[in-house]
Amino acid sequence: MEKVLQLIQENARRTGNGSGISTIRLQRATGLTYKELYPLLLELIETGKIIAREGINHNLLFLL
Structure with a gap:
């Protein structure tokens, strides 16, 4: 689970969440x-720790 959370955190940092x-x-x-x-x-x-939102094509995960 830590690896998954780490990837979501890295994506949030890279994109400004x-x-x-x-x-x-x-x-x-x-x-x-x-x-x-x-x-x-x-x-x-x-x-x-995260939230799921519906995107155009599929769900996306964001850091809270």
Whole structure:
């Protein structure tokens, strides 16, 4: 989970948190399947560390 949060934080720093990171990008960077990644993302959302927003083509994850 720390690797996932670190990638979201790096994306937030790089974009000024103005552009979220997609689950597809996270999957490619971590090597996890969506089935493995989804519970980690839910935990991060429930603990208030990230938020998911609907983008034009898919959901994007932002740092809170």
